[in-house]
Amino acid sequence: MRSIEWDETKKVVRMIDQRCLPQRLEMVECVDYHEVANAIRDMVIRGAPAIGVAGAMGMALAAIHSKYNDWEGFRRYLDEADKVLRASRPTAVNLFWALNRIQTILQRPIEDIEKLKKLILAEALRIAEEDIAINYQISLFGSELIQNGDVILHHCNTGALATVDWGTALGCIRMAHQQGKHIHVLVDETRPRLQGARLTAWELEQYGISYEIIVDGAAGYFLRTGKVQKVFFGADRIAANGDVANKIGTYMLALAAHSNGVPVYCAAPISTVDLSIPAGESIPIEERSADEVLDIQYKGENVVPKGAKARNPAFDVTPHFLLTAIITEKGVVYPPFEENLRQILS
Known part of the structure; x- marks a missing residue:
């Protein structure tokens, strides 16, 4: 569908x-x-x-x-x-x-x-x-980076639901699974709208791919203890220098992965690359309603104090130096990103 x-x-x-x-x-x-x-x-x-x-x-x-x-x-x-x-x-x-x-x-x-x-x-x-x-095509290129037995940490939702079909980062995982590779996915829940827990988990159920949902804050634990071989996520905009704007929480995930020597892959079509934006600092970041953060219930009751306020940026920017590679439909792009992105776009 x-x-x-x-x-x-x-x-x-x-x-x-x-x-x-x-x-x-x-x-x-x-x-x-x-x-x-x-x-x-x-x-x-x-x-x-x-x-x-x-x-x-x-x-x-x-x-x-x-x-x-x-x-x-x-x-x-x-x-x-x-x-x-x-x-x-x-x-x-x-x-x-x-x-x-x-x-x-x-x-x-x-x-x-x-x-x-x-x-x-x-x-x-x-x-x-x-x-x-x-x-x-992105999925084909990305699946080549996935080995049999890999545990992959995935953020937000980048599957068929985020595209017309197949998906980007999750498409790579889906393709690897169809190729017969035995993989397991740790799914960041992705607060505050829970795209990982709701959507990515649902898609993985449809494909029959092994997965477990983790809270966003647990990603560092799994990366630090060597339980993850690769990190995959998508992009909403990629600056000319390779900085990536993606769902909030991506930066912290990439930072923890980079600190622990775990490869970090961003999968996105070249239409996501915006050469008019020199670096991530110039990417406009949407801030959504505070209600998305504050509307948390436990056993039918709100957990935040009445009158509490919140900030809700929908995206953050991951600096290019934290990325191992960017997977596009024209191939896998490695550093230096500013030079190689322009080359692949031309």
């Missing part, structure tokens, strides 16, 4: 509601770009590649359902849709990359609006199909 797809009969976008997993597998139908933007913002759909595809399909919805027959009105309407979708989540560069591809279609000198609508939809569908092929 794909995490997101276009329903040609209904002319809607269907996506798995990831807020319901693992208790229920439910689908959401978005009928306009506002609903797609809300789905991205509320994390109905999440994961950088999947967000990019959702943005493109949101633009397709705007085009297909636009009531404007004149070019000026049509373009104004799509520009507004583009603006709303770009504002839905600021850190994942794949969203802007996909929307820029749709903008390229809009820049073509085509006066036939109906033809333009079809071209926009075709581009959105092409982005989705490319995502599957790209992540499959």
Whole structure:
């Protein structure tokens, strides 16, 4: 099953509601770009590649359902849709990359609006199909780094749910498993939204891959005691120098792994590399509602004091020197990242 797809009969976008997993597998139908933007913002759909595809399909919805027959009105309407979708989540560069591809279609000198609508939809569908092929290739390259018997520590969710299918870092693990390698995964729960405990664990159940969930704070213990051979995670944006913005907690995990000599691998499509950002300090970091941190219950009661406040950055930046390699669809990139990322992108 794909995490997101276009329903040609209904002319809607269907996506798995990831807020319901693992208790229920439910689908959401978005009928306009506002609903797609809300789905991205509320994390109905999440994961950088999947967000990019959702943005493109949101633009397709705007085009297909636009009531404007004149070019000026049509373009104004799509520009507004583009603006709303770009504002839905600021850190994942794949969203802007996909929307820029749709903008390229809009820049073509085509006066036939109906033809333009079809071209926009075709581009959105092409982005989705490319995502599957790209992540499959990432998974092939990444699986070569995994040995039979490895215990892998994985952060957040980077599987099929975070993409259209296959996934990035979790896709590498899935591929290694399909190749017959016996592996075990330690799944960081990934506070505060528990993407590891809820989503990665659910995916590993579907694939029949051995796993155990650990609290985020236990990662250092397993790394220090030599119980982990490799660390895998994804990326929401990669700066030109190789600094990686990813789900909060990635930096501490990479720091602990590096301190204990455990290889650290980031898996992401090259569309996640943003050469306009020289280093991680310039990557915008989304700060989400404090409620996500404070809404903790134990035996039906809140555990935090009434009136407590919280900070909730959704991402952090892992410096490039903590990474062993970055796995892309064009190959495994090793240091020096600034030089080699530019080379592989060219």
